[in-house]
Amino acid sequence: MKKGISLFMILCVLLSLFTACAQAESAQVPDLDIKRRPIPDNEAMAFLKQVGVGWNLGNTFDAIKGGWNKNADEMTVETSWVGIRTEERMIEALQNAGFTAIRVPASWHDHVDENYQISEKWLNRVQEVVDWAYSRGMYVILNIHHDEDQFLPTPAHKDESARYIETIWTQLAARFRDYDDHLILESMNEPRMVNHANEWWFDANNQDCLDSAKVLNELNQLFVDTVRASGGSNATRYLMVPGYDASPTCVLNDYFTLPKDTADNRLIVSVHAYTPYSFALEMPGVSTFGTQTQKQEIVSFMNELYDRYITNGIPVIIGEFGAMVKGDNVQDRVDWTAFYAATAGARNLPVFWWDNNVFSGNGERFGLLDRKTCTFPHQQVVDAMMRYAGYEKLPEAD
Numbered sequence: 001m002k003k004g005i006s007l008f009m010i011l012c013v014l015l016s017l018f019t020a021c022a023q024a025e026s027a028q029v030p031d032l033d034i035k036r037r038p039i040p041d042n043e044a045m046a047f048l049k050q051v052g053v054g055w056n057l058g059n060t061f062d063a064i065k066g067g068w069n070k071n072a073d074e075m076t077v078e079t080s081w082v083g084i085r086t087e088e089r090m091i092e093a094l095q096n097a098g099f100t101a102i103r104v105p106a107s108w109h110d111h112v113d114e115n116y117q118i119s120e121k122w123l124n125r126v127q128e129v130v131d132w133a134y135s136r137g138m139y140v141i142l143n144i145h146h147d148e149d150q151f152l153p154t155p156a157h158k159d160e161s162a163r164y165i166e167t168i169w170t171q172l173a174a175r176f177r178d179y180d181d182h183l184i185l186e187s188m189n190e191p192r193m194v195n196h197a198n199e200w201w202f203d204a205n206n207q208d209c210l211d212s213a214k215v216l217n218e219l220n221q222l223f224v225d226t227v228r229a230s231g232g233s234n235a236t237r238y239l240m241v242p243g244y245d246a247s248p249t250c251v252l253n254d255y256f257t258l259p260k261d262t263a264d265n266r267l268i269v270s271v272h273a274y275t276p277y278s279f280a281l282e283m284p285g286v287s288t289f290g291t292q293t294q295k296q297e298i299v300s301f302m303n304e305l306y307d308r309y310i311t312n313g314i315p316v317i318i319g320e321f322g323a324m325v326k327g328d329n330v331q332d333r334v335d336w337t338a339f340y341a342a343t344a345g346a347r348n349l350p351v352f353w354w355d356n357n358v359f360s361g362n363g364e365r366f367g368l369l370d371r372k373t374c375t376f377p378h379q380q381v382v383d384a385m386m387r388y389a390g391y392e393k394l395p396e397a398d
Contacts, residue, residue: 027330027380029387034342035397037306040313044265045348047181047238048315051139052100053341053389054352055368056320060086061126062105062145062189074111074122082357084371091132093374098386101139103319103352104130105189107146108168116167123175134182141240141319141352142176143186144168148194153216153244154208165219169226177232186240186270186319187223191216202244204253213244213255221259228262236263240270240317248273248301252308269309272320273301274354279336280323281364287326289336298343306347318344322354325365325378334380342388351389 039045059081065072069080079085094102104126111122126142133140144151150164165187176183192199193212203209220241227234241259243250248271250256258267274281276297279289309316321340323333344351359367359377369376376382388394 027334029380029384030335030338032338032342032388034339034346034388034394036346036391036394037348037397039310039348039391042265042313044238044268044313044315045310048317048348048350049391050100051317051350053098053385054101054103054139054141054317054319054350055094055099056103056105056352056354057086057129058105058354058356058366059358060105061129062107064107064146065110074119075125077110078125082371084357086129086371088132089374090369090371091129091136091138094369095133095136095138097376097382099138101141101350101352102133103141103143103186104133105143105145108144109147109150109164112168116164118168118171123171127175130176130183134179137182139182139184141184141186141317142172143189143240145189147188148190148192151188151191151219152194153191153212153219154193155211155215158215158218161215161219162222165222166226169223170230173227173230173234177230177234179237180233181238183233184238184240184268185227185234186242187220188242190246190272191219191242192245200245202247202250202253202255204255209244210255213250216244217257217259224259224261224267236266238266238268238315240268240319242270242272246270246272246319248305252301252304258314265313265315267314269305269314269316270319271305271316273318274321274323275301275340279332280321283324283326285326287329287332289323289329289332289339295339298340302343302347302349305349310347310349316349318349318351320354321351322366322368325360325367330378330380333378334384337381338384338388341385342394345389345391345394348391351385353385 060078063077063081106126108118111119130140151161198206198209224239243256251269261267276294278285305316323336353368354366355368356364356366357371358365
């Protein structure tokens with residue numbers, strides 16, 4: 001009986017793998033007629049073209065102690081969410097696939113002392129991986145990620161948030177002071193009022209939201225001032241700053257302001273957009289893509305970013321995007337990726353895929369690079385990005 005069950009289970013797994021492979025092989029990157037929109041002729045817009053197509057080293061250095069691993073050694077945290085240590089061959093595989101940029105999300109609060117001084121071992125390890133991409137001529141974004149409780153943008157926590165931001169960025173700015181423009185520094189990841197009713201929904205009629213937006217503007221300003229004051233390449237380096245939640249909506253309202261800067265047009269607006277939410281991120285949501293309504297959601301927010309920032313020569317980067325695997329929706333994900341990348345590319349908006357190294361099972365399934373084999377199980381998704389992401393990959397408007 002046990003042998004029979006085992007054989008049956010093996011056959012089911014093999015059938016599942018065969019079906020998945022067949023579906024992946026049959027998926028096709030669609031032909032799209034999306035043309036480039038005009039962009040200003042300035043240095044910042046040229047820089048965005050060079051950044052190109054990006055990928056996130058997700059669930060790695062951004063992993064944090066908590067629950068079952070709260071007592072873990074700090075150097076084992078890197079593998080606590082993904083189960084595999086980052087290796088240089090992974091970065092090489094990404095570059096060979098056509099990626100020109102990598103975002104390295106990093107959390108720091110589990111690696112500091114009571115004065116917020118970063119552990120040398122942790123900082124050295126993060127720098128090692130940054131260098132693997134940087135030395136290859138790739139663009140690298142480094143940030144403060146899952147430290148939401150430390151950079152909490154509320155009036156009551158403002159002083160401590162400011163101390164954390166200033167102390168961490170003073171150290172990071174010093175460490176990376178002499179790196180050239182291939183390194184971009186990003187102030188915070190998705191800053192918000194954690195555990196508040198409006199944690200993920202900014203309401204302009206809510207005073208807490210308005211107060212939080214004001215504090216966030218001040219923290220972004222502190223980040224810029226701190227990095228600029230360190231001198232060297234940091235005096236003119238491109239810096240990324242998000243609005244509340246890093247959502248497009250929250251950099252399109254009048255409650256978000258770009259920091260004042262001593263460098264000319266070297267600030268990048270940072271946004272994350274898993275759009276349409278019902279397809280890309282919501283579970284169960286919907287598993288199919290292609291309706292006009294779904295496409296219009298993408299076009300609408302990108303048009304607004306283009307109109308408010310790009311047409312005025314102000315750079316924007318979509319630092320996170322992606323769509324989860326939902327059953328056998330390979331073709332839908334390929335169609336979505338192509339449309340999303342082309343719509344962004346036409347407006348000179350670089351996109352960075354969120355990769356958490358999860359391909360199936362429970363949880364958010366955004367895996368793109370199999371870090372064990374350094375292959376791409378969903379190659380057509382990568383093909384769609386490479387074909388359409390990037391301003392100069394699309395034809396000019398008639």
